[in-house]
Amino acid sequence: MKNRQKFSGLALWTLEFTMQFLSILLISLRGMVPDFLSMVVASSLTIAGAMILFIGLEQFLGIKGRQAHNWAMLAIYTLILAYFSVVRPVLAARNINTASALIFICAQCAWLLLSKPEPSLRKTAKVAAAVF
Numbered sequence: 001m002k003n004r005q006k007f008s009g010l011a012l013w014t015l016e017f018t019m020q021f022l023s024i025l026l027i028s029l030r031g032m033v034p035d036f037l038s039m040v041v042a043s044s045l046t047i048a049g050a051m052i053l054f055i056g057l058e059q060f061l062g063i064k065g066r067q068a069h070n071w072a073m074l075a076i077y078t079l080i081l082a083y084f085s086v087v088r089p090v091l092a093a094r095n096i097n098t099a100s101a102l103i104f105i106c107a108q109c110a111w112l113l114l115s116k117p118e119p120s121l122r123k124t125a126k127v128a129a130a131v132f
Helices: 002-006 010-028 035-061 068-087 091-115 119-131
Strands: none
Touching (some): 068 091, 091 119
16 A cells, blocks of 8 residues: 555556456467457457556656547557458458557657656666666
8 A cells, every 4th residue: 555655656557467467368268268359359458558557657757648649549459450350360460550559659658768757767767668
């Protein structure tokens, strides 16, 4: 409880972890659950989780960002993913779509961590930015 009060954004990081876990679980259950769940829902959870992580990073750094472009990207990503999963299955197209969406979010995370932290967090933020 003390950590949640001291560090803003931790609840969103926990939500992101849960979303990533559910995504991996659905992917692991491919063949036992409908393809729509194991492909479209699971991959959309991965991208939405990355977005939640970004929002959590903003809160941690005390920055209020706008997310309309990210929600629009998630909607477009999910539509493209559904098309190439259900209507016209093409694995390469799904992989390119997912990689593009992850690059879009991870680049924002790296930029945020490299350009916005206060001086006391810069060293730690640079290490985290390298991960992204």
